[in-house]
Amino acid sequence: xxxxxxxxxxxxxxxxxxxxxxxxxxxxxxxxxxxxxxxxxxxxxxxxxxxxxxxxxxxxxxxxxxxxxxxxxxxxxxxxxxxxxxxxxxxxxxxxxxxxxxxxxxxxxxxxx
Amino acid sequence: xxxxxxxxxxxxxxxxxxxxxxxxxxxxxxxxxxxxxxxxxxxxxxxxxxxxxxxxxxxxxxxxxxxxxxxxxxxxxxxxxxxxxxxxxxxxxxxxxxxxxxxxxxxxxx
Numbered sequence: 001x002x003x004x005x006x007x008x009x010x011x012x013x014x015x016x017x018x019x020x021x022x023x024x025x026x027x028x029x030x031x032x033x034x035x036x037x038x039x040x041x042x043x044x045x046x047x048x049x050x051x052x053x054x055x056x057x058x059x060x061x062x063x064x065x066x067x068x069x070x071x072x073x074x075x076x077x078x079x080x081x082x083x084x085x086x087x088x089x090x091x092x093x094x095x096x097x098x099x100x101x102x103x104x105x106x107x108x109x110x111x112x113x
Numbered sequence: 114x115x116x117x118x119x120x121x122x123x124x125x126x127x128x129x130x131x132x133x134x135x136x137x138x139x140x141x142x143x144x145x146x147x148x149x150x151x152x153x154x155x156x157x158x159x160x161x162x163x164x165x166x167x168x169x170x171x172x173x174x175x176x177x178x179x180x181x182x183x184x185x186x187x188x189x190x191x192x193x194x195x196x197x198x199x200x201x202x203x204x205x206x207x208x209x210x211x212x213x214x215x216x217x218x219x220x221x222x223x
Contacts (some may be wrong), residue, residue: 034212043117043204043214044156089156098144098163099208103156 004092006104013111019077021107023090026071030092034101035064035075038087047088048075080111117215119205125221131193134218137186138207146212147180147190148204156204162188195222 005024013019034049050057050064057064063076087108093101118137138145146161160170162182182188200222206214
């Protein structure tokens with residue numbers, strides 16, 4: 001019940017295309033859903049996050065779509081660029097009592113120039 | 114702010130030796146997390162603290178692993194004795210309203 005399932009495991013997209021990564025969770029106690037971006041040799045960096053009372057959040061080329069009833073959320077990267085090539089992690093957090101966060105397995109994105 | 118600071122950045126040790134990883138969280142953050150990242154298992158939460166108190170250590174793999182947070186600005190993760198299967202990147206993260214990661218410590222146990 002603590003798991004966050006992420007797909008696909010890897011993704012290849014042409015420059016200018018849309019990258020889509022999907023995640024699903026079971027535990028309805030999760031109340032915050034961040035996405036992290038990780039480059040090789042670096043720690044994960046917070047990219048964008050959403051609360052479950054919102055169905056969509058957009059920041060620049062990055063959009064989170066959230067479906068509370070289905071317990072699913074996804075990251076869309078519009079106009080994907082080679083610099084977006086990284087590993088992306090979805091996560092689910094419980095904000096009270098210390099912000100416990102469970103991560104998905106990660107998606108390796110490669111954007112072809 | 115300098116962000117989450119971890120030391121050392123790289124550690125190579127022999128099987129059976131004690132390893133201590135260190136973390137300084139972002140000032141003002143009241144939660145601190147230790148994660149382990151491997152290709153096989155991804156990013157695993159080992160333990161987290163809230164206001165210096167361990168809240169959930171269910172991810173600590175076995176008794177060889179221990180973590181302490183003696184004050185709000187410092188935490189350690191200790192492995193004693195270390196084994197080759199402990200080789201991984203260990204991340205510390207801290208959170209206030211958002212969770213921020215340190216650069217990680219790459220541990221190699223030979």
